[in-house]
Amino acid sequence: MIGDKSSTRRPLRHLRWWIAALLFASTVINYIDRQTLSLLAPYLKQDYHWTNTDYAMLVIAFRVAYTIGQTLFGRLMDRIGTRRGLTLSVLWYSLVSVFTPLARGLYSFASFRFLLGAGESANWPGATKAVSEWFPKRERGLATALFDSGSSVGAAIAPFLVLTAYFRWGWRPAFILPGLLGFLWLIVWRRAYHTPQQHSRISEAERQMILADIYDPGVKTNGPKPGWAALLTLPQTWGTIVAKALTDPVWFFVTDWFSIYLVAKGLPLKKLALWVPFISSDLGNFFGGAASDYLIKRGWSLGAARKALVVFGGFGVLLLIPTVLTFNLWAIVLLFSLATFSYAAFSTIANVLPADLFFSESVASVSGMSGTAAGIGTIIASGLIGYSSDARQAAAAHSFDPIVIVAGMVPFVAMILVLALVRNTRATEQGLVRRI
16 A cells, blocks of 8 residues: 555655645645535526525635634644544545535525535645645745645536536535545545655655654744744734734635626626636646745745746736726736736745645644635735625726725735745744754
């Protein structure tokens, strides 16, 4: 077996990238699961006579559990370990998917969506923790970009898988199928994942390369590990939190409101126009990870390499603002695409910061806190966007102008805060955080 410590089979080359592929697959399945309801919503609304308000309740049930769960399950992940933590997470939300067909009405659907959000919330803290255990700093950016890109791939695959199942067998099998994918993933995960120190299929050269980077002999790491309260006293923690909290809401503005923004400006909805910003985001993910890793290999310090991409992202998202001055569809698409490319580069760094800054025992906790902050920010932003756009309906084509301007500026503020907060401090010398 791949992860059996008694195995005498030869080592696998570049085993860490096989681990990254497993994390990517987990994220793909995670997103297929969560997209199932949104894809089936038009049909379920007819079957169950739901209003838009009813459907919104289902969306909110998932989002609330997902937001709270990232902090709670992030801490649990640090306590029980990556292997058991992600096993619990995927088993949980796969079972929820399989049992969702038992729902009989709005409130039972909302209960299942709440449970799904709670289970899925552990994916990003767990994957980030796995990256911290398996990748040296010069490769963490690209590894993070790889697993994070699974969200876009999962969202792209979901319509084909879910709608095909729906039209052939009905809505109940369409919920069950993604859950079964989770069980298949678990079989591979349980066999394949162990830490580099314990893995039987890792070469000695790869093991030493990983461990030499993780365990810096110049840093004290044997002291007590910080809890939530102690972590929240560290500027590095707040730098990680604001990196997510002030950028994720901008992304969800694009995903949830881009088509509505185009309609408000009196522009046609063309399929290519709606796809391009999201393709650009995928490319930006890999650019952010690969570019920062390349700078490290060129001799830049870890902090300088990460912050260079933060600056790139902070300035790049400002390109949303000029869209208020034009009514040319393709000019707006180009500006949104450049902005989402820049956002994604920034987002990759935001996702990798917990692994860069914190030791394994705290990585998932900090990642979870940043995810919770991002979720709260997204919920607040969604409400403000709806209120502001409705209040400015008289402005017609310019009803979204203040929203777009703020969306362009907020990541710039995040950039300034990250540059100020993410630095070496006394906590670095005390061994509470890594040197950056």
